[in-house]
Amino acid sequence: MNPPPADAVSAAAPALPDLWPPVKVRRGFTGFLRRHPTVAIGGALLLVMVFIAVFAPYLGTVDPTTLATSRRTRPPSAAAWFGTDMLGRDIYSRVLYGARVSLTVGFSVAILASLTGLLIGLVSGMVRWADGFIMRVMDGLMSIPSILLAIALMALTRGSIGNVILAITIAEIPRVSRLVRSVVLSLREQPYVDAAIAAGTRTPLIILRHILPNTVAPMTVQATYICASAMIIEAILSFIGAGVPPIIPSWGNIMADGRALWQAKPFIVFFPAVFLSLTVLAVNLLGDGLRDALDPRLAKAP
Amino acid sequence: MFSFLVRRILATIPVMVVVALFVFSLLFVAPGDPAAVIAGDQATPEQVERIRQSLGLDRPFLVQFSDWAWRLLHADLGRSIFTNLPVTTMIAQRIEPTLSLMTITLLFSIIVAVPVGVLAAWKAGTWIDRLVMGFAVLGFSVPVFVVGYLLAYFIALELEWLPVQGYTPIARGLWPWLENLILPAIALGFAYIALIARITRAAMLEVLQQDYIRTARAKGLAQTPVLFIHALKNASIPIVTVIGIGVALLIGGAVVTESVFAIPGLGRLTVDAILRRDYPVIQGIVLLFSFVYVLVNLAVDLIYTLIDPRIRY
Numbered sequence: 001m002n003p004p005p006a007d008a009v010s011a012a013a014p015a016l017p018d019l020w021p022p023v024k025v026r027r028g029f030t031g032f033l034r035r036h037p038t039v040a041i042g043g044a045l046l047l048v049m050v051f052i053a054v055f056a057p058y059l060g061t062v063d064p065t066t067l068a069t070s071r072r073t074r075p076p077s078a079a080a081w082f083g084t085d086m087l088g089r090d091i092y093s094r095v096l097y098g099a100r101v102s103l104t105v106g107f108s109v110a111i112l113a114s115l116t117g118l119l120i121g122l123v124s125g126m127v128r129w130a131d132g133f134i135m136r137v138m139d140g141l142m143s144i145p146s147i148l149l150a151i152a153l154m155a156l157t158r159g160s161i162g163n164v165i166l167a168i169t170i171a172e173i174p175r176v177s178r179l180v181r182s183v184v185l186s187l188r189e190q191p192y193v194d195a196a197i198a199a200g201t202r203t204p205l206i207i208l209r210h211i212l213p214n215t216v217a218p219m220t221v222q223a224t225y226i227c228a229s230a231m232i233i234e235a236i237l238s239f240i241g242a243g244v245p246p247i248i249p250s251w252g253n254i255m256a257d258g259r260a261l262w263q264a265k266p267f268i269v270f271f272p273a274v275f276l277s278l279t280v281l282a283v284n285l286l287g288d289g290l291r292d293a294l295d296p297r298l299a300k301a302p
Numbered sequence: 303m304f305s306f307l308v309r310r311i312l313a314t315i316p317v318m319v320v321v322a323l324f325v326f327s328l329l330f331v332a333p334g335d336p337a338a339v340i341a342g343d344q345a346t347p348e349q350v351e352r353i354r355q356s357l358g359l360d361r362p363f364l365v366q367f368s369d370w371a372w373r374l375l376h377a378d379l380g381r382s383i384f385t386n387l388p389v390t391t392m393i394a395q396r397i398e399p400t401l402s403l404m405t406i407t408l409l410f411s412i413i414v415a416v417p418v419g420v421l422a423a424w425k426a427g428t429w430i431d432r433l434v435m436g437f438a439v440l441g442f443s444v445p446v447f448v449v450g451y452l453l454a455y456f457i458a459l460e461l462e463w464l465p466v467q468g469y470t471p472i473a474r475g476l477w478p479w480l481e482n483l484i485l486p487a488i489a490l491g492f493a494y495i496a497l498i499a500r501i502t503r504a505a506m507l508e509v510l511q512q513d514y515i516r517t518a519r520a521k522g523l524a525q526t527p528v529l530f531i532h533a534l535k536n537a538s539i540p541i542v543t544v545i546g547i548g549v550a551l552l553i554g555g556a557v558v559t560e561s562v563f564a565i566p567g568l569g570r571l572t573v574d575a576i577l578r579r580d581y582p583v584i585q586g587i588v589l590l591f592s593f594v595y596v597l598v599n600l601a602v603d604l605i606y607t608l609i610d611p612r613i614r615y
Contacts, residue, residue: 140320143599144592147554148572152328155576155584156336232445236558239447242576255447259561263466266455273448281443288439 036293042285049279053099061093064249075267082271085257094249095271101250102231102279105165109230110223112169117176118219122207124177125184135181138174146171150233154242161244164237168230179222183215217294224287228280235276251276306607314600321592322374325585326367329357340383340579356383357581379586384578389586392571399469400567403490403559404552406483411491411498412545418495419502419541420529426507434499441496446555450489450562457485467564486563490555494548501544505537512536538609546602553591 033040052059066089076083082091124134141149146168153167187193187210196206237243238252239259246253251272258268329336337354338345345353358366373380379389422434458466464485470478509515510533518532560569568587575583 136316137320137324139317140324143317143321143596144325144588145550145553145595147557148588148591151557151572151576152325152584152588155579155581156328156339158339228443235445236447236554240557240561240573240576262451262455263459266451269451273445273451277444277448280445281439284439284443 032293036289038285039289039293042282042287042289045278045282046286049099049275049282050103052096053103056093056096056100059096061096062090064089064093064097065247066090075265083265083267085254085268086261087257089249091254091268091271094254095251095275097249098251098254098272099275099279101161101244101248102234102276104161105168105234106227106231106279106283108165109168109172110227112165113172113176113226113230114219114223116169117173118180118215120173120177121180121215122184122211125181125188126203126207126211131181134177138177141171142174142178144171146229147233147236150237151240151242154237159243159245161248164234164243167237168233171233172226172230176219176222176226179218180215183218184211187211187214221287221291221294224283224290228283228287231276231280231283307604310600310603314596317596318593321596322371322589323367325588325592326370327363328585329359329581330363336581340581342579353383356381374589379589380582382575382580382583384575384580384583389582392583393568393586393590396566396568396571398471398567399565400556400560400569402472402479403483403486403565403567404549404556406480407487407491407494407552408545408549410487411494414491415495415498416502416534416541419499420506420534422499422503423506423510424525424529426503431503434503438496438500441493444492445558446489446493447558447562449492450486450559453485453489454562469563469565469567482563482565486559486565489562490552490559493555494551497544497548497551498541502537502541505540506533509533509537535609539606542602542605542609546599549595549598553595 033043074084082095085091085094120134120138124131124138144152149171150164150167153170154163157163157167190210193206193210196210201209234243234250235252235255238250239256241256243252244250246256254272255269258265258272262269335350337350337357337359340357341350341353354360358369370380377390379393381388382392385392418434422431425431454466458464465482469482472479506529515528515533518528523532556567557569557572559565560567561573564570568590572584572587574580575587
């Protein structure tokens with residue numbers, strides 16, 4: 001029997017099965033959102049809050065500081081959707097305007113703490129002799145619970161949104177700088193950074209080209225958590241009377257106003273509480289989703 | 303072991319020094335004139351000057367700091383501007399409710415969170431796991447005073463199962479004491495439980511994939527001993543760590559929880575001190591809580607060596 005010709009063998013061999021069936025991965029922004037529904041849900045909810053904050057004057061609100069002593073502590077009705085507080089102010093308007101304070105504080109603290117922490121972390125990771133000192137200071141700062149640190153700072157300054165942002169930022173900086181430092185230290189061991197050093201690349205260029213891009217992902221995730229934590233701390237500060245001035249409607253202030261009456265008129269506390277919780281939830285969902293999306297190793301875990 | 307203990311305890315000293323130095327220098331780095339802020343808007347220049355003197359702000363920084371630190375080493379935290387009582391006395395009067403609340407919350411949270419986290423890891427990917435993880439996100443997002451008001455309104459006010467507000471000293475009996483602390487402990491523990499449960503699940507997921515777990519199962523061990531003896535023991539380092547770190551959440555949350563539930567503890571003292579701008583009191587409380595936090599994390603480090611004999615510093 002003659003062996004079959006070579007081309008006949010290949011023709012007779014069955015086609016190899018596809019071990020990995022082709023998965024259609026949608027590209028682009030919509031594809032990303034479909035693969036990470038938590039980012040989509042959190043982002044959408046946050047966008048709604050931003051919309052409320054920006055367009056608060058046009059959403060059927062009245063001036064949130066208008067006093068109307070004739071209609072005090074009215075329960076929710078068609079005229080005042082969320083009721084009125086002890087001074088007759090419209091809670092619906094106050095809650096909607098309150099979104100401005102919360103989001104301003106949250107976003108500002110997230111950005112300021114990230115940038116300052118990035119700078120400190122870079123210095124600590126790159127400059128050996130400064131590292132020990134900076135990290136001891138950060139250890140000390142981190143040993144003061146952040147709410148207490150903010151309270152101590154607020155007790156010494158006049159209540160204003162700027163001071164609240166400053167106080168919370170100082171309390172949040174150590175966490176960012178530690179994160180950035182650990183990223184920098186692990187990158188320094190990478191062969192491609194060694195190669196760049198060997199090729200005579202200057203330090204600023206190494207930082208710009210090889211170190212900074214790698215800090216973006218973990219810092220983005222950290223920034224969302226800082227934003228969430230800052231909004232909670234702002235509400236707590238305002239609630240206990242150490243935050244933004246009582247004249248400015250913030251969710252913490254509205255709850256502080258309703259505190260004395262919460263047993264009889266729970267709606268005053270209820271509405272700002274719901275908005276605050278929803279906003280923080282939105283930011284946390286966004287953070288969790290981004291963490292899974294930016295760190296594929298975590299996403300694989302069941 | 304002994305030399306490790308000594309070295310680890312000595313290592314907390316620089317941290318505490320930084321804390322003390324930082325809390326003290328806040329008076330100087332704060333924008334504006336702290337004496338004027340503390341005195342209030344209606345104060346006369348003489349009143350401002352008196353406060354400046356009582357805070358020691360009229361003397362050079364180093365003189366003040368060494369003086370203050372020396373008194374601090376003798377457990378002297380200064381005197382309240384408002385009541386003129388020693389800060390240590392004021393803290394001593396208020397410490398029992400706060401200590402009770404935090405101890406109960408700590409125990410309750412660990413007892414709830416660890417089994418829940420283990421359960422979520424064991425049932426990873428099922429609806430139980432999703433429920434636990436969903437709860438964890440909620441726990442991080444709903445602020446402590448919101449949980450507090452919800453519990454107080456529905457459980458205490460509507461259902462009348464537990465007292466709404468207040469505190470009974472433990473000297474008047476165990477149940478009256480505990481009865482007042484149940485709702486505050488749940489409110490305060492909400493975020494803490496979420497944190498511990500989440501870390502427990504993550505640590506357990508990693509350990510459950512290891513070979514010795516498969517061996518334990520292969521030799522026919524029941525599920526419970528595998529989970530709680532073989533796996534949990536090896537997953538416990540990150541869990542103990544986060545229990546220590548999370549104490550900061552408890553400390554910060556206690557300030558608010560005590561306001562919601564009208565508990566006359568250190569949190570109430572802090573809030574009263576803020577409204578009166580009584581800075582020495584605030585300073586004393588911040589220092590005390592920070593030292594407690596440092597000590598808790600020292601204890602955590604020491605517990606590491608008990609859990610895992612391989613850990614030597």
